[in-house]
Amino acid sequence: MKNSRTVHVCSIFPFLLAIVWSGFLGVDFSSGQTSQVFRLDGGNSTYAFGVNERGELQPIYWGGRLGAHDVLAAPHSMPEMASFDSPYTTTPQEYASWGAGLFTESALKVTFADGNRDLVLHFVSGKAAGAGAFEALLKDISREIYVTLRYSMDVESGILARSAVIENREKQAVVIEQAAAAQWTLPTARYTLSYLTGRWAGEWTLNQEPIQGGSRVIESRRGTTGHQANPWFAISRDDSGKSVGPFAAGEEHGEVWFGALAWSGSWRITVEKTQLDAVRVTGGFNPFDFGYQLKPGEKLETPIFYGGYSNHGLGGASRLLHRFENAHILPQSPNPKPRPVIYNSWEATEFRVDEAGQMAIAEKAASIGVDRFVMDDGWFGQRKDDHAGLGDWYVNKEKFPHGLKPLIDKVHSLGMDFGLWVEPEMINPDSDLYRKHPDWVLNFPGRPRSESRNQLILNLAHPDVRDYIAGFLDRLLTENDIAFLKWDYNRNWSEPGWDAVPVEEQKRVYVEFIRNLYSILADLRKKHPKIEIESCSGGGGRVDLGILRYTDEVWPSDNTDPFDRLSMQDGFSYAYTPQIMMAWVTDSPHWRNDRTTSLTYRMLSSMDASLGIGANLNKWTPEDFATAKRLIAAYHAVQKTIVQGDLYRLISPRDGSKFSASETVAADKSQAVGFAFANSTEEGRGFPLLELQGLDREAQYKLAWIEGKAFPGTPEVASGDWWMHHGIQLDLRGDFQAAAFRLDRQH
Ligand code: DGJ
Numbered sequence: 001m002k003n004s005r006t007v008h009v010c011s012i013f014p015f016l017l018a019i020v021w022s023g024f025l026g027v028d029f030s031s032g033q034t035s036q037v038f039r040l041d042g043g044n045s046t047y048a049f050g051v052n053e054r055g056e057l058q059p060i061y062w063g064g065r066l067g068a069h070d071v072l073a074a075p076h077s078m079p080e081m082a083s084f085d086s087p088y089t090t091t092p093q094e095y096a097s098w099g100a101g102l103f104t105e106s107a108l109k110v111t112f113a114d115g116n117r118d119l120v121l122h123f124v125s126g127k128a129a130g131a132g133a134f135e136a137l138l139k140d141i142s143r144e145i146y147v148t149l150r151y152s153m154d155v156e157s158g159i160l161a162r163s164a165v166i167e168n169r170e171k172q173a174v175v176i177e178q179a180a181a182a183q184w185t186l187p188t189a190r191y192t193l194s195y196l197t198g199r200w201a202g203e204w205t206l207n208q209e210p211i212q213g214g215s216r217v218i219e220s221r222r223g224t225t226g227h228q229a230n231p232w233f234a235i236s237r238d239d240s241g242k243s244v245g246p247f248a249a250g251e252e253h254g255e256v257w258f259g260a261l262a263w264s265g266s267w268r269i270t271v272e273k274t275q276l277d278a279v280r281v282t283g284g285f286n287p288f289d290f291g292y293q294l295k296p297g298e299k300l301e302t303p304i305f306y307g308g309y310s311n312h313g314l315g316g317a318s319r320l321l322h323r324f325e326n327a328h329i330l331p332q333s334p335n336p337k338p339r340p341v342i343y344n345s346w347e348a349t350e351f352r353v354d355e356a357g358q359m360a361i362a363e364k365a366a367s368i369g370v371d372r373f374v375m376d377d378g379w380f381g382q383r384k385d386d387h388a389g390l391g392d393w394y395v396n397k398e399k400f401p402h403g404l405k406p407l408i409d410k411v412h413s414l415g416m417d418f419g420l421w422v423e424p425e426m427i428n429p430d431s432d433l434y435r436k437h438p439d440w441v442l443n444f445p446g447r448p449r450s451e452s453r454n455q456l457i458l459n460l461a462h463p464d465v466r467d468y469i470a471g472f473l474d475r476l477l478t479e480n481d482i483a484f485l486k487w488d489y490n491r492n493w494s495e496p497g498w499d500a501v502p503v504e505e506q507k508r509v510y511v512e513f514i515r516n517l518y519s520i521l522a523d524l525r526k527k528h529p530k531i532e533i534e535s536c537s538g539g540g541g542r543v544d545l546g547i548l549r550y551t552d553e554v555w556p557s558d559n560t561d562p563f564d565r566l567s568m569q570d571g572f573s574y575a576y577t578p579q580i581m582m583a584w585v586t587d588s589p590h591w592r593n594d595r596t597t598s599l600t601y602r603m604l605s606s607m608d609a610s611l612g613i614g615a616n617l618n619k620w621t622p623e624d625f626a627t628a629k630r631l632i633a634a635y636h637a638v639q640k641t642i643v644q645g646d647l648y649r650l651i652s653p654r655d656g657s658k659f660s661a662s663e664t665v666a667a668d669k670s671q672a673v674g675f676a677f678a679n680s681t682e683e684g685r686g687f688p689l690l691e692l693q694g695l696d697r698e699a700q701y702k703l704a705w706i707e708g709k710a711f712p713g714t715p716e717v718a719s720g721d722w723w724m725h726h727g728i729q730l731d732l733r734g735d736f737q738a739a740a741f742r743l744d745r746q747h
Contacts, residue, residue: 037072038126038134040151041065043158043320045309047151049094052077054087055122057094057136057149059185062257064311065158081276088120090276092185095138095149095164097121098178105215105270105282107164107180110145113172121147131155144169149182154328157320159308164284165301168294173504176292180284181305186257188277190238194314195269196230196571201559201592203227203540204571206654211235211273219268221288223442223457223493223510227541231261232575233269233281234317250313251649252693258310258317259283260575262329262545263303265514266290281307289496291507300511303546314574319646322577326644329548331525331533336579338639339553339610340371341632342419344486347560347586348616351378351385354399359410364617366414368625369632373411374419374486379404381431387454390426391433393472404480412481419484419532420476424469425517426455426490433468440465442509444497452491459498460520461512470520477528487521487551489537514546521550534582540568543576553580553610560586560614561593562605563736566653566660566677569609578664579643583607584614585628597736599624600707601677603631604738607706608662608675610643611635634706638673638742641666645673648693653677659687665694669720672701672743676708678732691727692743695720701743708732708739717746 037050037060048060051074058075066072077091086101098106099118110119121138124146129135133152139145148165162182168174191211195218198205209216218233220226237255250256259281261267266286273279283305285292292300308324310316327334343365345353353375362373377383379399381392389396395403404420411418427434427441429451434441441456443449449456458465476482498509525531535547536555543554556572559565565583572581583606589596606612613628620628635642645664653660661676672695678687695701697720703710711729715722723743732739 036123036126037074038136039072040132040134040153040160041068041158042132042153042155042160043308044311045158047153047160048072050075051123052091056091057121057123057138059092059094062184062307063187063255063309078276085275090274090278092278092280093121093183094136095121095147095180095183097140097147104274105183105272105280106178107183107282107284108147108166108176109178109287111175111177112143112170113174116143119143119145145174154324156327157308157324159306159320159324161304161306163302163304165299166294167299168296171296173293173295175504176294176300177290178285178287179290179292179300179302180282181261181263181302182283182307184257184259184281184305184307186235186279186281188279191279192236192238193271194234194236194574196232196575198227198230198540200227200538200541201557202564203557203559204230204568206571206574210238211271211279213273213275213277215270215272217268217270219286219288220266221286223266223496223513224489224537225264225267225542225544225547226492227537227539230575231263231267231269231283231544232259233271234258234314234574235271235279235281236314251652252313252315254311254313256310256314256317257307258321259305259307260321260545261303261305262549263514264517264542264544264546265510267303267544285510289507290510292511293504293508306545315648318574321575322573322579322644322647325545325548325577326579329545330580331550331552336552336644338579338643339582340417341369341635342372342374342484342582342584342612343370343416343617344374344376344584344612344614346376346421347584347591347614348618349378351383353378355401355407358407361617362407362411362414362416364620364625365613366416368613368629369636370613371416372419372484373414373416374421374484375407376421376486377423377488379420386428388428388430390423390428390455391431391458393422393476408481417483418481419486420480420482421486421488422473422476423488423490424473424520425458425460427458428455430454437464439500440468442493442496442498444495445499447495447497450494452494455491457491457493459509459513460516461498461509462500466516466520470523473520473524474527477524477531483530484532484534486534486536486555489542491538492541518546518550525550540572548580553582555582559592560584561590561595562597562602563595563679564592565605566679569605570649570653570660570662573647573649573662577643578609578647581609581643582612583609584612586614587616587619595736599627600631601736601738603628604675604707604740605677607631607635607740608642611639631707634740638671638706641671641673641742645671646694650674650690650693651676651688653679658682661690663692663694669694669696669699670745674728674741674743676730676732676739678734678737680735681733684733687730687732689727689729691725692723695724695743696745697721697724700746702746703728704742704744706740706742708741
């Protein structure tokens with residue numbers, strides 16, 4: 001059955017000038033056409049959208065870069081295919097509002113003061129907003145709700161930043177029930193979706209599955225980014241490329257569309273295959289328990305949703321993201337310093353920190369070439385274990401009778417800088433702060449306050465709380481010579497009430513909390529420009545492109561088992577640069593799996609990232625110190641290539657693989673560093689041939705071993721072609737064995 005329906009062209013449409021716009025080529029306004037098409041070019045990709053005959057903003061193209069003079073036709077809405085599916089639901093939009101019979105995922109859903117919930121956005125105007133940037137203004141067909149869609153494309157990578165600003169110009173307040181940052185539409189094809197999930201001490205599992213009819217929701221309802229899922233996705237086209245897993249996602253070949261959301265609060269990414277097989281991705285604030293009241297004249301700005309395209313498989317997609325993060329996201333962009341090799345006290349001394357003990361360990365850390373000494377939890381308030389102290393940010397006099405200065409001076413005298421652990425957003429009920437301000441925590445009055453790790457969450461949306469946290473951090477950094485803060489966050493939200501504001505404003509907490517977190521971090525960095533910060537949330541619970549604008553590195557997991565870490569580091573690398581991925585060498589047998597590994601294996605597992613040491617150095621033998629010292633020196637010499645080079649995942653450690661290997665190549669191809677791990681060899685079978693990638697084909701490269709060896713006959717110097725095509729046959733056998741080598745281009 002098919003019903004007919006008259007299509008009405010929007011009345012504002014005839015008055016608009018036709019615009020053809022290109023972010024890369026500059027702005028080119030031309031009149032005399034009846035259509036409006038907007039186009040952005042960057043890196044190897046083109047993104048285009050336009051206004052259809054009904055006045056909706058419709059995606060046209062997202063993929064490989066088109067010719068500069070190629071003409072893109074104006075979009076047309078879908079005809080009505082069945083009375084059950086209106087063209088409003090089957091026609092893709094850049095930002096589909098809920099109304100007019102939309103059954104696919106909406107970007108925006110609003111309830112008006114009079115009960116109306118129908119919202120239909122039409123294009124009003126578009127304008128260039130700086131180099132490679134564009135803004136499109138949309139408005140409801142009758143109500144005074146305006147939405148500005150922002151687009152900004154990075155010329156190098158083609159990664160597009162999208163966000164929306166929703167403005168209420170009605171005379172009464174409205175409630176925003178759902179607000180996405182962006183919606184992305186892919187060409188109709190068969191795809192494999194990749195996404196990251198996990199749990200405490202088990203983060204960064206790469207999941208891959210075919211995209212089938214319906215929706216796959218990746219989200220956090222936890223008030224924070226969360227361990228459970230990470231706000232990143234990649235979608236690989238199935239009909240091209242070599243697969244490294246059970247599904248058709250190619251590692252180095254084939255088309256991939258990917259995205260990452262810059263938000264550290266509750267978030268949601270929905271990947272849907274509609275009833276007409278269109279694949280769309282919608283992401284932004286999580287609509288679960290959302291309800292942002294927007295008063296007349298107020299605006300709500302969404303987070304940024306970054307999206308990109310690669311025709312070099314998942315490897316190409318992650319290399320684009322890594323470069324983009326280093327060049328544009330991190331506080332030290334465009335040239336972030338490779339991370340200092342740190343020592344962290346947590347696994348060695350836990351809460352039992354004191355002046356003499358930390359000084360003794362600091363001496364040992366300095367002797368192996370550590371750059372930064374970080375004292376973890378336990379130095380403040382009445383902190384003997386996790387039952388007390390959070391909120392009371394004064395130095396514990398029993399442990400540090402003369403304050404932190406003697407320890408900091410000692411650390412400096414050893415040639416290291418000093419870092420300190422804090423957990424600013426948290427409070428133990430057993431603290432002076434809680435006894436004074438029990439009303440400062442997230443809670444619903446009269447209801448239980450659920451504790452996790454014996455702690456509650458301070459409501460950062462509350463201006464007094466914001467000021468308290470900003471104040472104590474400023475004092476801590478003003479009064480002490482601290483180079484680095486490890487900023488921890490050890491639980492997720494429960495009972496997220498905010499009773500200091502009227503009921504209708506209380507759900508704004510989901511947004512204001514995170515905004516205040518960002519503003520505290522931004523202000524702190526402004527006042528203390530040399531400070532460096534790590535984002536930690538019981539491991540990798542707060543890693544996203546939002547927090548990374550203010551933090552220099554992250555703690556990917558509390559699980560420091562060197563074998564488990566191989567899969568975690570591999571998963572992490574799909575979305576985030578190794579520059580920020582801290583990895584400590586800790587004790588063996590490991591507390592998590594009771595697994596025994598050699599110090600060399602542990603060192604190499606951590607050196608394939610941003611290296612740190614977290615072992616109890618009081619238990620080390622002279623041989624251990626010698627091994628660590630040699631390997632830290634070798635690491636320092638090639639660290640920039642490892643953490644900022646182009647990463648090639650040569651052999652995946654996932655899915656029970658017995659081997660894994662990775663390679664990073666410096667941007668100018670002058671150096672490559674390889675790591676290989678044999679987790680278990682069987683029946684005398686050797687390590688798979690390593691065919692390297694990304695080298696300068698004709699240049700000569702000299703091979704040097706950081707650890708391990710190759711089969712006899714392997715040349716010392718050979719061409720890029722030789723290393724890439726002939727490959728290296730490692731002599732690596734046994735359980736938990738590791739090798740690392742460098743290739744240096746010869747002049
Ligand atoms: C959780 C972190 O992930 C650990 O590294 C450590 O800092 C503890 N918190 C301290 O309480």
